[in-house]
Structures are given as C-alpha cells and as structure tokens.
Amino acid sequence: MLKKILPWLMLVLLAALLIIGLATRNNINNTLSEMLREQTSAEVISSSGTLIDSLYNYEKNESAYDITFSNSVLRGALPASGWKE
Secondary structure, three states: OHHHHHHHHHHHHHHHHHHHHHHOHHHHHHHHHHHHHHHOOHHHHHHHHHHHHHHHOHHHHOOOOOOOOOHHHHHHHOOOOOOOO
16 A cells, blocks of 8 residues: 555645745745855956956957957857858
C-alpha cells in the first residue's frame, strides 16, 4: 500500500513546492537583491562605476563613437552567416 501512495505523495509535494516557489518568486528575488546590495562595499560600487565610465563614456574618453554594440549583444543578434547587405 505504501508503495502505491508514496510516489503520488511525492508528486503532490513537489507540485505544491513548485506552485509556492512561483507564487513567491518576486519576494525571494527582492530579498536576495537587498542582501546583495547590503554586502556590496562602497569601493566595489565606485570601481564598477569607474570601469563602466571608462569603457562607455565617449565624451570623457574623447572617442569618435556615437554608439557601439558589444560582442555579447551582437552574438545573439546576428545570424550565423553574419551581416547581409
């Protein structure tokens, strides 16, 4: 009898956990985001901002670019055969 009930019980428990997880995913995401923000030091925030500024602030770098696209963006946007004109 237990062999017949146990698989169904496990299926119901897993389905319930999945539904609870989907229902509370926003709360979990917000909680984890807050925890990561609290753990991030001012030095890391400053160095990240400096890195982004040095890479993408073209006026400050005196580059001639108006806009660029990184390889990671283009990798998903381009077909395997490349540009077609």
